[in-house]
Amino acid sequence: MMVMDYLWLLATAGGAFALGAAVAYAIMRQRPLPPAAREAQKRKVEELYEKSPENRPN
Numbered sequence: 001m002m003v004m005d006y007l008w009l010l011a012t013a014g015g016a017f018a019l020g021a022a023v024a025y026a027i028m029r030q031r032p033l034p035p036a037a038r039e040a041q042k043r044k045v046e047e048l049y050e051k052s053p054e055n056r057p058n
Contacts, residue, residue: 033041 032038
């Protein structure tokens with residue numbers, strides 16, 4: 001019975017630790033967009049907002 005308790009603790013704590021480590025790794029690996037890509041992204045977002053139904057005249 002005692003071994004099962006430790007196994008359950010290891011599984012839940014280990015899973016939480018693994019998830020936290022994966023999130024931390026992903027955040028550390030993020031790179032900012034180069035200026036040209038950032039500008040292209042900005043233009044595309046503005047273009048999509050102009051075409052949205054909320055911005056069309058009634």
